[in-house]
Amino acid sequence: MRLLSTGSGEVVRGPVHHPLFARYYARLSVSAETRLGMARIRERLLAGLSGRVIEIGAGNGLNFAHYPGAVAEVVAIEPEPLLRRLAVQAGLRSQVPVDVVPGAAEALPVKSEAFDAAVLSLVLCSVQDVARTLGEVRRVLRPGGEVRFFEHGRGGGAAMVLTQQALDRTVWPALFGGCHVSREPVAALREAGFRLGPHRRVQLPENGPALPTSFCALGVAWRQDRSDAP
């Protein structure tokens, strides 16, 4: 939680303030670009996008370098102050225009139906409310707009799932900036009314022992309107 001072002197708490995690993530995520092949995954995640894009929980902005030139503008929402500062710097180096904006996924500070695409990358694990977040993503996408996602979640067999659930109930969220390892992002997208397109499982790291965060899904989904439903 972050203390914010308003003009009236009133002090309110910001929604996401994880200074230790932010420092840790800022370093780890950069080395993961090459060590875990994350740069390649980000490239695939964003390939072919165009128009106006909203990225939710942009972190330190590592996706920005991978947006194709056909993207007219990225609005990057990031609530954590340190990560947001790093995202602003990454935005200045980006080839496409990036506007980094404070805010939370559960109440996106943007107009309805304003975006052609939304990007969710390693963020559904960390938001406070997945259903509200996806409701907001749906609201801000134009009809037929797409979601590109790369998310980790539940997987790896019964013993691993039990471990993931135990971690989520105990130390994991406190240690890793609110992250949960047993959520089911693909099912959540479906339940939120998105039509799933091609998506595939990715294990990270590809080789070696699996970690609670190893079970990822990379893919696309579309905002489905009630009239499109089968």
Ligand SMILES: C[S@@+](CC[C@H](N)C(=O)[O-])C[C@H]1O[C@@H](n2cnc3c(N)ncnc32)[C@H](O)[C@@H]1O
């Ligand atoms: C694991 S990091 C991923 C960052 C980035 N998307 C990436 O691909 O490297 C999770 C991010 O979600 C952000 N986050 C946490 N809770 C959030 C919320 N309620 N709304 C929006 N972003 C949130 C964190 O501040 C952090 O930047």
